[in-house]
Amino acid sequence: MKIHEYQGREILRQAGIAVPPGVTIDAIDAAAGAFKTATAGMAKPLAVVKAQVHAGGRGKAGFVKLVKTPEEAVESAKFMLTHRMTSPQTPPEGLEVRKLLVAAGVDIADRKGAAGAREEFYLAVTADRKSRRNILIASREGGVEIEQVAHDRPGAIIKEPMHPLLGLLPNQARRVAFELGFRGKQVGQAVDIMIKLAKLYVERDCTLAEINPLIITPPSPEFPDGQVLAIDAKFNFDDNGLFRQPQIQAWADPTEENPAEIRAHKFGLSYIPLDGNIGCLVNGAGLAMATMDIVKLHGGEPANFLDVGGGATEEAVTEAFGIILSDKRVKGVMVNIFGGIMKCDVIAQGIINAARNYKNADGSIGFKVPLVVRLEGTNVKEGRALLDGAKSSLPTLQAATDLTDAATKVCAAVG
Ligand code: GDP
Numbered sequence: 001m002k003i004h005e006y007q008g009r010e011i012l013r014q015a016g017i018a019v020p021p022g023v024t025i026d027a028i029d030a031a032a033g034a035f036k037t038a039t040a041g042m043a044k045p046l047a048v049v050k051a052q053v054h055a056g057g058r059g060k061a062g063f064v065k066l067v068k069t070p071e072e073a074v075e076s077a078k079f080m081l082t083h084r085m086t087s088p089q090t091p092p093e094g095l096e097v098r099k100l101l102v103a104a105g106v107d108i109a110d111r112k113g114a115a116g117a118r119e120e121f122y123l124a125v126t127a128d129r130k131s132r133r134n135i136l137i138a139s140r141e142g143g144v145e146i147e148q149v150a151h152d153r154p155g156a157i158i159k160e161p162m163h164p165l166l167g168l169l170p171n172q173a174r175r176v177a178f179e180l181g182f183r184g185k186q187v188g189q190a191v192d193i194m195i196k197l198a199k200l201y202v203e204r205d206c207t208l209a210e211i212n213p214l215i216i217t218p219p220s221p222e223f224p225d226g227q228v229l230a231i232d233a234k235f236n237f238d239d240n241g242l243f244r245q246p247q248i249q250a251w252a253d254p255t256e257e258n259p260a261e262i263r264a265h266k267f268g269l270s271y272i273p274l275d276g277n278i279g280c281l282v283n284g285a286g287l288a289m290a291t292m293d294i295v296k297l298h299g300g301e302p303a304n305f306l307d308v309g310g311g312a313t314e315e316a317v318t319e320a321f322g323i324i325l326s327d328k329r330v331k332g333v334m335v336n337i338f339g340g341i342m343k344c345d346v347i348a349q350g351i352i353n354a355a356r357n358y359k360n361a362d363g364s365i366g367f368k369v370p371l372v373v374r375l376e377g378t379n380v381k382e383g384r385a386l387l388d389g390a391k392s393s394l395p396t397l398q399a400a401t402d403l404t405d406a407a408t409k410v411c412a413a414v415g
């Protein structure tokens with residue numbers, strides 16, 4: 001599960017990591033007031049208006065804007081709330097922006113305290129399959145180019161594996177802080193942030209906890225070497241841990257999720273949209289993967305991964321068809337069921353019901369795309385008999401004798 005930056009900032013704050021204050025708005029005319037609140041008490045007012053969407057790359061897309069007056073804040077808010085945001089991390093059609101964060105802007109200095117000589121750091125905690133540990137990732141070349149840096153100069157990325165029980169140790173954090181070039185009182189601040197980030201990653205069941213950028217403010221009487229601050233926050237959470245994370249669960253934002261995935265979740269279906277044109281309806285994750293492989297082997301491209309599970313009901317099967325066919329790229333559907341706990345006649349009845357209830361865009365009823373069905377296992381005879389008896393409701397149905405036959409037929413059908 002993903003959350004918005006303003007919520008991520010709240011998580012950081014609760015963990016004791018310093019973040020500039022801010023307010024969220026969802027209307028253009030709230031921007032001027034938000035600017036005043038965010039910049040209250042500043043000698044030279046500066047705020048940053050930031051689109052709140054579940055995708056990064058906002059800076060480059062023009063959806064993070066520094067503003068110096070209420071009027072500029074309104075102008076930025078107007079642009080962001082009336083344009084879809086497109087970045088390499090969004091679908092091609094972009095994302096609608098419904099919420100903005102108006103936060104106190106900060107001056108970014110470098111490690112030596114020179115204002116204007118900006119330096120941005122990258123800091124994240126995630127799981128690393130290679131070392132089979134949680135790792136701290138850090139770089140002194142953070143900011144909006146981090147993906148490029150990781151690609152071009154992997155040496156500029158520090159990776160520090162952590163002990164599974166002890167977490168990030170103070171000496172590890174200090175080593176990373178020095179490697180990043182922090183100096184004087186910055187070191188203690190950076191170490192404190194790293195340790196807190198590593199701790200909250202585990203406590204909050206994260207799969208990613210990322211601060212990009214981490215910055216240093218110009219020196220002030222309170223912070224003679226500058227203050228180390230997080231000015232962006234990105235979190236992903238493990239869905240399996242949500243039951244014990246009520247605060248995070250409450251932040252689930254269905255408007256940011258793929259509607260088909262939400263629908264699938266309601267019926268206990270595992271659905272992952274892919275790029276191809278052959279819809280797959282399968283029981284069991286292993287069989288679903290094997291089905292995708294065999295479709296590919298015969299030159300086809302699966303449009304999705306869909307596992308109806310071991311004990312799917314007729315309703316769930318009907319819903320599964322609705323979800324698969326809601327993807328307009330789907331030009332054919334392959335049903336591959338191996339009946340164990342699942343009974344083939346239940347699936348067959350589900351297919352028939354789905355066909356009798358499926359409404360096309362033009363109002364007509366029934367499936368128009370080719371449908372190839374391979375059934376095997378418990379109650380297969382009953383299942384096949386049901387399908388045979390419902391031919392008039394399933395004019396595009398082809399029965400397949402085995403997996404290869406099914407893949408060959410569906411690939412031929414979609415051309
Ligand atoms: P992202 O592009 O979606 O990751 O959005 P970020 O929140 O990271 O903002 C993008 C960039 O905007 C940052 O890397 C900074 O260079 C800049 N930026 C964001 N907030 C501030 C701020 O308060 N002050 C200054 N000077 N720059 C900022």
Ligand code: MN
Nearest residue numbers: 143212213232
């Ligand atoms: Mn960022």
